[in-house]
């Protein structure tokens with residue numbers, strides 16, 4: 386790789402803890418890796434002799450596969466761990482689990498964990514580089530980075546001055562928080578829109594606008610990032626029914642057709658079709674949902690590479 390710059394941090398725990406220059410460096414490096422993975426030979430030996438453990442204590446499809454592909458395309462040795470089929474079920478602690486894996490000479494840990502802050506705890510107790518692949522409702526930094534990369538591609542350059550609205554279940558979303566931090570570092574204006582019960586009271590303190598009006602927010606934004614209703618994290622009812630949520634807050638073609646402009650539609654997945662977004666919108670020409678997934682591999686290659694070469 387041509388890059389000589391370095392990340393300012395040894396771990397990617399959250400976008401909050403990255404400098405703007407780190408975010409920019411990751412996105413620039415990802416462009417180079419996107420070119421690599423579109424070649425007939427998609428692999429480079431940049432992480433040969435580096436061993437990475439993917440530790441997933443929560444379900445995942447996109448993130449887990451994307452990290453594994455990124456690691457293999459960089460030539461790393463990869464081990465995968467799923468809590469559901471591990472000795473965690475016999476009562477082993479997080480620290481014991483990770484230390485046992487690290488004793489097998491693992492250099493980097495990619496982890497998804499349901500507890501916010503689990504990665505911070507690990508970073509204070511182990512030597513390996515840590516990448517947060519999602520910690521509860523806190524942060525999902527590589528999702529925000531791949532979202533920003535995909536947005537830059539969609540608008541053909543900088544996000545400075547662009548208007549991005551994040552729709553849906555903001556309260557339970559780690560993607561929302563990471564997106565807010567990331568987009569603000571890149572100079573975009575950010576709004577969140579959803580029912581009042583699904584927008585945290587203090588989100589305005591982060592500098593994001595708040596709206597409860599979907600049509601007004603669609604008219605305001607250049608890019609709509611639609612989030613999943615996370616029923617599995619909702620211990621009480623935040624809205625009367627999925628049908629009512631869909632009626633008032635779903636992003637539909639009827640709503641898009643009323644706009645006097647075209648906007649970019651995004652969703653981090655998994656999608657609840659017909660709830661937060663209609664199938665027609667998710668599969669429309671406005672949607673870059675599958676490009677987001679494609680870009681995830683290049684962005685994660687960039688993150689892993691930049692951590693590995695950091696001195």
Ligand code: CP
Pocket residue numbers: 444445446447448449519525528653654655
């Ligand atoms: N976007 C995302 O994190 O998807 P997975 O839960 O499938 O990894």
